[in-house]
Amino acid sequence: MAIKKNKFDKIINIRNKKASHEFEFVDTFVAGLMLTGTEIKSIREGKVSLTEAYCYFRRGELFIKQMHIAPYSMAASYNHDAVRERKLLLNKKELDKLETKFSEKGLSIIPVRIFINDKGLAKIEIALAKGKKLHDKRQDIKEKDVKRELDRMKF
Template identity: 75%
Template sequence: MAKASKFDKIVNIKNKKASFQFEFIEKFVCGMVLKGTEIKSIREGKVSLTEAFCVFLRGELYVRQMHIAPYSMAASYNHEAVRDRKLLLSKKELEKLETKSQEKGLTIIPVRIFINDRGLAKMEIALGRGKKLHDKRHDLKEKDAKREIQRMAFD
């Protein structure tokens, strides 16, 4: 019988609004620089990505407005809930993202946070373009059609 890992709890926090508001062009997986109790809060699933966005400062990529709730078991050494967190990518990927994000209408959006098999917190970011109202309506029609087809299959 396989030995149970300490990372068995699956953490997969998604930014559900992002796929509705943006059309993803390209996705990247990057590491995050975390402090103290932030990783424990992430493992508990207490993260919000709804208002988060990525920005370049001094040639490095940071995520802003990502809310990681304070860890409940920490005494006085808790972290700030909302702060800029550095994202770790290779130089080639950073240069590519920086040039593409300067194009009109393109932005970098955090899509999801997960814990990999080694126990490290990773973030999936996407280069995206904002959807127009008619694109959103089209996506809603497709979603409704799929739901109807599934209902018919079970009846």
């Protein structure tokens, strides 16, 4: 019996590693992305950068800005703009919840990771986050070092 291969077998999981160091996550959501043309092909190649990206509300809709999706190498003249604002797709209930919490002082919405789901659609995980202070960052680094040392001692 032949093994049935899925056309979306390549796992794409691009993380914003800086985000967990700079922010403390309050709540996370998974949103769809509104893409044009060759953007999905570049995402499947893994050519995405989330380091400078952030989310904001405009007229009750959520947008992501400064997310860099590299132009698709095989496209001729119909390539996309690498850094443009893209609309995020969420339920109305989730948008209302995010917007009320976002209006509080000190909270921001940042992208944490981008991935391709089982159906082959690009999804982005966003987090409602609060910025960390310098002493919080030092404490986190200290805890990671202690955990690493304990793991080394076990083996």
